[in-house]
Amino acid sequence: MTLSLFSQFSSPSLLGIPLIIAALTLPWLLLSLPSGRWLNSRMTTLHEWFIARFTNQLFLPLSIKGHKWAPLFASLMLFLFSLNMLGLLPYTFTPTTQLSLNLAIAIPLWLATVLIGLRNQPTHTFGHFLPEGTPTLLIPVLIIIENISLIIRPIALGVRLTANLTAGHLLIHLVSSAVFTLLPSMTSIAVLTAILLFLLTLLEVAVAMIQAYVFVLLLSLYLQENC
Template sequence: MMSNLFSIFDPSTNIFNFQINWLSTMFGLLFIPYSFWMIPNRHFMIWNLIITKLHNEFKTLLGKNSFNGSTFIFISMFSFILFNNFLGLFPYIFTSTSHLTLSLSISLPLWLSFMFYGWINNYQHMFAHLIPQGTPAILMPFMVLIETISNIIRPGTLAVRLTANMIAGHLLMTLLSSTGSNLPMLLIFLLIFIQILLLILESAVAVIQAYVIAILSTLYSSEVN
């Protein structure tokens, strides 16, 4: 039962053994010419306002020592995750962000680049992060161990957070919709109303999760400067 239930998240559509479900992650490229080459419209102005707000917030979190243009990588990651989260809310479209394959491919290289840069260029600063200020001498070995473990599991927590949140909502909507054929007409209208509320909740989760991943990645980046 459980294997069949979770199999709805498996990429199953393929041509010549090539899983075409992942092509949904490339749909965003179709909107780039519309956004940047046509006369500025409401869609462009709203998206430009969001990007400007994110740039200012990420710039504040990164601090004065950050490189110029370093916020664009986090804005791009936010846009990519947000778009793919919303794509999963449409029927018959594969939710790529509900898989660790994609979410870990985003968080792990980013975390590795932060670690390599930090330990090569600012190793004293990185060592200082392992022992919080004011730690007693007897607790220092334990704090180093705890901070090291918490640092190592960061890419995994980022990936699992995104994957679990996307799977949970979709799984709940699938479970509720599967009971519709056995319900009387009055309860079907109630089920539709509940599904609409869940869809609104999932839309909010899609935005929040993209924002959380981008903010946490920005905070992890600020620690190596």
């Protein structure tokens, strides 16, 4: 039973070719591109409005030096949002349920923020490892704790995104299985369960949007500490 539940998160392949490549490429094909027309389409206008509002909200507390990250973070937000939403469709694969993919995105970006801090303000960056006025006996312990908290940041980013999406997909799978099981014998309970499934699907849509935003928001906070 466990294998049948978690088999939906295994990376599928066709003729030996992993379909995760197509899943990662598809969101970019769905985004509308700006044209040379005087008036854009409704979809392009909606995308531009969303990107403008998102970048304005995200980079408001950042310094001017951090604003150059706006295109990268906006693209990452749209990419994760599209992957999470497409994974809710039937017979589709969600790449962001793979911890390896999430860590492959989180670790380089986190490392880039750390390297920027070491290059621009090394004294301030190293000062986080040892607060001023720390007793001598606590210095080794605090340095170890701060190093662990720094290293665990990208792991927390990847695990948070993976765990939230995996838990939601598993719950939808279990509730939908219960609907089909109860439908022949207990129709009224099956209808109530179907209503619960609909509400759960709406919640999962909200989770898909929120987790993409939280992922990029935490990266921007790490950047804020090092800019």
